Amino acid sequence: MKSTKFSLILLLAFFAAIFSITSCGDDDAEVKGCTDEQSENYNASANTDDGSCVYARDKFIGDFVGSFDCPGALAGVIKSDSSYTFTILEDVDTEAGPNDIVVKFAVKLELIPNAVPVELKGTVSGNVLTIDNYSYTIAGFIPATFDATIVYNDANDTISGDIALMSDAYGNDVCSMNAKKQ
Structure with a gap:
């Protein structure tokens, strides 16, 4: 019984670790592009300006x-x-x-x-x-x-x-x- 509880706890810990690893990182990915809304090539997805804005x-x-x-x-x-x-x-x-x-x-x-x-x-x-x-x-x-x-x-x-x-x-x-x- 002890080994079953231990296995169950270990399995839950494993899934929790996997779940936390797969949900991190994508939200903070760098997207380069033009971040100026007044330009002709504004990129709403960009969070880092790359100097490519065209006016x-x-x-x-x-x-x-x-x-x-x-x-x-x-x-x-x-x-x-x-x-x-x-x-x-x-x-x-x-x-x-x-x-x-x-x-x-x-x-x-x-x-x-x-x-x-x-x-x-x-x-x-x-x-x-x-x-x-x-x-x-x-x-x-x-x-x-x-x-x-x-x-x-x-x-x-x-x-x-x-x-x-x-x-x-x-x-x-x-x-x-x-x-x-x-």
């Missing part, structure tokens, strides 16, 4: 060369027959989100020999860059407000869209831009 803005970052045409009120002010370089950078403002960017380009004016820098801030969602009611003073004396929707084309690495420029001094115009990534 919508990434495809826009770089230099694009192309045209900037203002056919309306600004036709005599902005040169449309020139080649333009649009430099798009990550917005490093401390309050900027991961898809906020800065669009820099130099507007070529008819009356000023040197190109005048313009710096606009926007946000990217998917393949669309939006600049919403952004105020900027061109050349230090032309206050203007900009609205834009610029689309990135994956097939040929181009951007195109319309930039609405509103200026009390020179009028309003909708300028079109088309450019290829360099």
Whole structure:
């Protein structure tokens, strides 16, 4: 009888040990991946960030060369027959989100020999860059407000869209831009 009780206790201890070994470990397994919910490749299962996050803005970052045409009120002010370089950078403002960017380009004016820098801030969602009611003073004396929707084309690495420029001094115009990534 003693050996039966001992065998029964030993058997229960054995099953308890096996049960505890098989139930541990899986819950704490490391899963590497992108842990930022604002990225395009967020992995909800990941518990360790591996630096692989990709943001919508990434495809826009770089230099694009192309045209900037203002056919309306600004036709005599902005040169449309020139080649333009649009430099798009990550917005490093401390309050900027991961898809906020800065669009820099130099507007070529008819009356000023040197190109005048313009710096606009926007946000990217998917393949669309939006600049919403952004105020900027061109050349230090032309206050203007900009609205834009610029689309990135994956097939040929181009951007195109319309930039609405509103200026009390020179009028309003909708300028079109088309450019290829360099």
